[in-house]
Every structure is written in structure tokens, then in C-alpha cells.
Amino acid sequence: MRLFSTTFLALTLLGSVPTACCSNPSPSTNACQIPEETPTDPGTVQVTQLGSGEFRAADQTWPYQLLKLEVPGRAATYAQWFPPRKPGVSPTVVLTKPYDGIAWTGEAVDAKWAARGAGIHPDDSEPHYGPGSSPIAFTPTTPEIIAGEAFIHLVHDFGVLAVFGRFYAGGDLQNDRDDMNAGMRFLAQAPNVDTTRIGIFGGSWGGYEALYAAADAPSTVVPAVGVALSPLSDFAAEVDYVSRWVPARVSDPAMRSRYQQFFEPYFRRIYATTGGDPVTPGTDYTRWTAAHLASTVQTPFLILHDDWDTLIPVEHTRALVAQAPQRFTPMYLQNLPAVDWNTLPPDHGPLLTQHGSVVITLSLGHLLVTLGAADQPLLVPHAQGTVRTWLQGVRAAQEQGRDVSDVVPRLQELTDPRVLMFEPTLGALQPGAAFIAQELNAVWGTSFTDANVRSALGPGLPRP
Incomplete structure (x- = not known):
């Protein structure tokens, strides 16, 4: 296994x-x-x-x-x-x-x-x-x-x-x-x-x-x-x-x-x-x-x-x-x-293989946010484009009437003020809230910002 x-x-x-x-x-x-x-x-x-x-x-x-x-x-x-x-x-x-x-x-x-x-x-x-x-x-x-x-x-x-x-x-x-x-x-x-x-x-x-x-x-x-x-x-x-x-x-x-x-x-x-x-x-x-x-x-x-x-x-x-x-x-x-x-x-499973890097990103985000100090910058790595591709699949499931509410807490963790999303091939750092707002906007056509994305996710994902 x-x-x-x-x-x-x-x-x-x-x-x-x-x-x-x-x-x-x-x-x-x-x-x-x-x-x-x-x-x-x-x-x-x-x-x-x-x-x-x-x-x-x-x-x-x-x-x-x-x-x-x-x-x-x-x-x-x-x-x-x-x-x-x-x-x-x-x-x-x-x-x-x-x-x-x-x-x-x-x-x-x-x-x-x-x-x-x-x-x-x-x-x-x-x-x-x-x-x-x-x-x-x-x-x-x-x-x-x-x-x-x-x-x-x-x-x-x-x-x-x-x-x-x-x-x-x-x-x-x-x-x-x-x-x-x-x-x-x-x-x-x-x-x-x-x-x-x-x-x-x-x-x-x-x-x-x-x-x-x-x-x-x-x-x-x-x-x-x-x-x-x-x-x-x-x-x-x-x-x-x-x-x-x-x-x-x-x-x-x-x-x-x-x-x-x-x-x-x-x-x-x-x-x-x-x-x-x-x-x-x-x-x-x-x-x-x-x-x-x-x-x-x-x-x-x-x-x-x-x-x-x-x-x-x-x-x-x-x-x-x-x-x-x-x-x-x-x-x-x-x-x-x-x-x-x-x-x-x-x-x-095919999705665990397809979205393997996203699974690791979400897992590391969960561990780091839970264990990190209150004032500690937390670097969460991701691979370029992979989170957006995964979220496109989440939206497709949402459009079929599937319950995708379990995604929201994982995204909210990445909007923690301590989180910095790091894309290693580009060497790019981006605040987690700004990154999640950007990805949600690209997939759902919303206009979230780093200032409001955390609260905007409170009721759940945007509707298609």
C-alpha cells in the first residue's frame, strides 16, 4: 500500500x-x-x-x-x-x-x-x-x-x-x-x-x-x-x-x-x-x-x-x-x-495521483498552521498551477450537486496571516490570503481580496 x-x-x-x-x-x-x-x-x-x-x-x-x-x-x-x-x-x-x-x-x-x-x-x-x-x-x-x-x-x-x-x-x-x-x-x-x-x-x-x-x-x-x-x-x-x-x-x-x-x-x-x-x-x-x-x-x-x-x-x-x-x-x-x-x-485513486502535490500542500499547511508559533512566518510550498487545476475539479463536483464543504477549512488555513505560499521553480513568495483569493477568483469569477477572502469563505465556497 x-x-x-x-x-x-x-x-x-x-x-x-x-x-x-x-x-x-x-x-x-x-x-x-x-x-x-x-x-x-x-x-x-x-x-x-x-x-x-x-x-x-x-x-x-x-x-x-x-x-x-x-x-x-x-x-x-x-x-x-x-x-x-x-x-x-x-x-x-x-x-x-x-x-x-x-x-x-x-x-x-x-x-x-x-x-x-x-x-x-x-x-x-x-x-x-x-x-x-x-x-x-x-x-x-x-x-x-x-x-x-x-x-x-x-x-x-x-x-x-x-x-x-x-x-x-x-x-x-x-x-x-x-x-x-x-x-x-x-x-x-x-x-x-x-x-x-x-x-x-x-x-x-x-x-x-x-x-x-x-x-x-x-x-x-x-x-x-x-x-x-x-x-x-x-x-x-x-x-x-x-x-x-x-x-x-x-x-x-x-x-x-x-x-x-x-x-x-x-x-x-x-x-x-x-x-x-x-x-x-x-x-x-x-x-x-x-x-x-x-x-x-x-x-x-x-x-x-x-x-x-x-x-x-x-x-x-x-x-x-x-x-x-x-x-x-x-x-x-x-x-x-x-x-x-x-x-x-x-x-x-486517480485524483490522489493527479493532485498529489496539492495533497502535500494542504497537508503541510495543516501541520504548519497548527504547530507554528503565533508570530512565525510559515512557508507552504505549492507547484505552479496545481491548486487552480484542483479547484476547477472541485467546482465541477459542486456543479454536479456534490458536497464540497470539506474543502473550505483547508483553504481557510492557507489564508492564515502567517502563511506565505512558496512556488519553488519561480522562487515566488505570496501571502496565503492573496494566493487563495487569486485562485478562487480565477475559478469562480469572484473578486475577493486578501483582506476579505477569509471571511468570504465563512459561508462556504462561491456558487457556480
Whole structure:
């Protein structure tokens, strides 16, 4: 359930490829004992620094550390940490990284996958791999790439913690959840972190990790804001979707087989924790459902979801929102034609792909406006013309009688007086209110100004 990376936008924002240097890591071992519950108290986390380096960009330098985090009775977790540079305490953003391949841990499993390189490989580090198992994709990353993704937060003087789930290394649902919990435990003891201003961001399987990291967060470091793109929120519903919804929706045998092959590695990891299909007696999905999240998550989340998502159906997000609307705020990307499930490939939806840079712009705007200081300029990157193209689609949905009211809060955030919209290819800065007024005027023919656009959006979008 891979999702586009924010790397492309970060590197465009930089205008050049950043540089970093890292010391050699030391070896480690991996012994996994999975507890029945994920403790939410800070508890004990042993921190070992395996390497360090510096990220240089825009005539500035940010130090980082490559960390091994160990909680008794669990497999080790690995993270890349950019500590806040300012004196005192600063906001921190957690980036969930389920798939990124790292080569600096010293573990044999990471060395094996690094030697394989990017591509499709047998899922043979997962303990339940066997005849008939599907392969998985592997994407190696480097500290430089992670630094590029973190740059937009670093330039605002935020700390950044990237926590690696290492899907390729095997494990199961609980192991991934433990990894995220170890990262949150680390923040509970890390210096210079403003524990009242922690944000968390993830997409797809990383969206699952973000939601459940917030659910399990120690009370001292509950994130103040979260953004999840197309998140997997309910595993019982997901198994039901793949096992029963897809066969009912998709009549083409080849496409059905494509779905089954894609999900097979995920099912192995899900079943290793829950015991099997939720309809099977003796299985336990108690801690893996929307109801569990609704009862445990205290973090307000923005969730963005394409309504043609064929990997994690939008109905799952709608069900999660319905259970706790005070915690989960959705924005849906709405496709207008009639859907043909036999022609839709397994992915997160055509609009999420088409408007990927806009989704990142809206996500970053939400995080920055929530976490930024009251008098802090907030740079929100965008790609030339993309917001206008997206808004033209919003107007088309509006003309068909669709409810597009969920767009308004996202636009209002970008009119915050602190926001400066930054177009990196042009090097252009523009106050957020002026930018949103300009885009609305171009699409709806209005005459809003930076002085009145925020209040003008109060009743909703302009009528066509």
C-alpha cells in the first residue's frame, strides 16, 4: 500500500540536491517478543546512536542522528532524529516510514535487502513466507533523502523524527505498531521537544502507523495534530473488503487475481497478529478496528482520501469519521464519472495521483498552521498551477450537486496571516490570503481580496 513520497516536493523546494554525511553504524541484533498490549506509558527505551551527520541546504546546517531504540521484550526500532536547533523547546513532527530501506542498522536483514537494491523481490524475510507467497517492492533510502523530506519542517525550526517500520524485514502488525510506539517513547525523553506541539504524518500503511502511534502515545507526548493520507484504519474491515467486497465488485478474473497477489503479503502480517480472517472463530481484532481508534485516539487528525481508492476503500474512513467526528476530519477527493471496478487497478485513486502535490500542500499547511508559533512566518510550498487545476475539479463536483464543504477549512488555513505560499521553480513568495483569493477568483469569477477572502469563505465556497 505504497504512497507517493514528499521527497519530490522537498527537493524542488530546496532547488538543489542536499548533502549529508553519516558515520558508520555499529552492528545490532534483532530478537522479537511481541507483547499482548502496547504500553502507553513512557516506560523504558534504550537509545543507542549508530551514526550521525549533517544536512546542508539553503546555506544552513542541521545535525541528525541515526538511532537504535530498544524497548524490553521487543525487536529494535530504528529512527533518524533531527533535534531542534533553537534554545528552549520546539515543535516536532514524526514521519512514519513503513517501506523505506535503510542500510545503516548493522542488521543482516538490512544488508541483504540493500544488496538486492530497488525492485520487486521475494518477501523471504517475513517468517510466514512460503510457496505461493507474493513478492514485495523494496525502495532503498538514505539519510539525505529523509533529510530532503524533513526539510520543510526543519526550515521552520521544528525537530523531525523519522521512524522506520521496515516492512521488508518481516514482522507483523504488532511489530509495526511497536516501532511507532518506540518513537513516541523516545520523544517523551528527548530534550528540547515541545511536547504540547507534536505532529505526526503518514500515508497508506504509514497512515495506519500514524493513527495507531497516536492511539498508543504516552500521555506526555500525545500529538497535537495528525495528518493521514488514505490510511488503513480498520483491519477487520480491510480483510472483509479484499476477501468479499472485491470479488463482488470485480468480475474480471485477471483483475481479481491482481488484487489477491497484491494483498497476500499484507494478509500474512495481519494474520500473524490477529490469528486469521475475522470470520474465523478464535481470531482477535479487538485492537485493530475503527472502534478501537475512536475510543483511544486523542489527537485530532485530518484524513485525505480519494473516493476511488481501491486499496483502502473510502468507506473505511467514512466509518471512522462517523464514530469520532470530533477527532477525525476528512477531506474527500471526489471522482465524477461512474466507476468501473474492472478497469481500476489496485491503487489509492486517480485524483490522489493527479493532485498529489496539492495533497502535500494542504497537508503541510495543516501541520504548519497548527504547530507554528503565533508570530512565525510559515512557508507552504505549492507547484505552479496545481491548486487552480484542483479547484476547477472541485467546482465541477459542486456543479454536479456534490458536497464540497470539506474543502473550505483547508483553504481557510492557507489564508492564515502567517502563511506565505512558496512556488519553488519561480522562487515566488505570496501571502496565503492573496494566493487563495487569486485562485478562487480565477475559478469562480469572484473578486475577493486578501483582506476579505477569509471571511468570504465563512459561508462556504462561491456558487457556480
